[in-house]
Amino acid sequence: MKIETLEPETNKSEANPRVVPxxxxxxxxxxxxxxxxxxxxxxxxxxxHRRELPWVKVDKDYIFDGPDGKETLADLFEGRSQLIVYHFMFAPGWEEGCKSCSYLADHFDGANWHLPHRDVTFVVISRAPLTELEAYKKRMGWRFKWLSSYGNDFNFDYHVSATQEEKAKGKMFYNYRTDDLIGDEMPGLSVFYKDENGDVFHTYSTYGRGLDILVGAYNFLDLAPKGRDEDHLDFTMDWVRRHDQY
CATH class of the missing domain: 1.20.5 (Single alpha-helices involved in coiled-coils or other helix-helix interfaces)
Incomplete structure (x- = not known):
């Protein structure tokens, strides 16, 4: 995985105010x-409307490798009824996690002080082995719970990792449509509910720009005169660096 370096930037879009009384x-x-x-x-x-979506029962037994050992999807709720999972792009063998996912992840710990008090457990899941995740987590100074789905179908079932068949065809089902494959790993967020009987249900998933709501820094930039100032870049978030690489 290529490590981005910070290059000098030239701001091509300047605030152009109309000054009035x-x-x-x-x-x-x-x-x-x-x-x-x-x-x-x-x-x-x-x-x-999101809350009124129908649910899908999760029948598959997923086993994750985490800081507390092997855990099922039901275990991840930690006694609460709601679970939010961020699908972090980090494949086995990558030297470091996705820089855009890292940008989002910088916002997680602050929110996670409060989520348990609204009956919500938050975790992050990636395909890379746990040792690789923990090393990167330590480097970034994050505190949230990060688990590995290495060896199970979780990432493939929730359409954030390309299957071998999708790789062969060069097409991937992502964000509720099949399109050209642009990467083996993609970002997303999924939400689950566990009832009193211990049954787990999938209630919601979002991908792409649907994750925008998680990025507090973008909300700040949207208030500033120049906004996100990304129109002149090769792609959205091209300016973003891991916080230890600025």
Whole structure:
């Protein structure tokens, strides 16, 4: 896996403000506030629809290798009824985890102080062996629980790792459609529920831009005059580095 190096950047998109009296600014700001409130209401509606999705019972017995030894998917709930899994791109033999997933992962520990108090357990799962995950986790200084799905079908069943058949065809089912294979590993997030009988259900998965909601740094940048300032880059997140490589 190639290690990115920081190259000098030239900002091609500069803030180009229209300077007006404060009274005129206030009119424009109130107009934007109306649209912001519309977006908030729409987001609330979408979240409600998400919660109303039907569930799929998980019948396969997945065994993960983690810091507490071998654990099943049901074990990962740790006494809670809801489980959120981030699918971190880290294949066996990679020298380090995906830099974009690492950017997202920098946001996890802060949220994870609070999630257990809303009946949610959060974990990260990758295909690389546990020893490789733990070494990278130590380097990054993260605290969240990271488990290996090495040797089981979890990543393939939730469509974040290409199967041998998909590799041979050059096509992968990802983000609910089949498209050209752009990588053996892809990012995603899946949510599960465990009922009082111990049965586990898959309730939701999201991929691609659906993960945008997890990136607090992007939310800050969206408030700034230049925004994310990525239009001139070769690809989204091209500027991102692992936090020890800036």
């Amino acid at each position: 404060e009274a005129e600014w206030l009119v424009a700001r109130k107009d934007l506030l109306t649209r912001e409130k519309e977006l908030t209401r729409l987001r609330d509606e979408v979240s409600r």
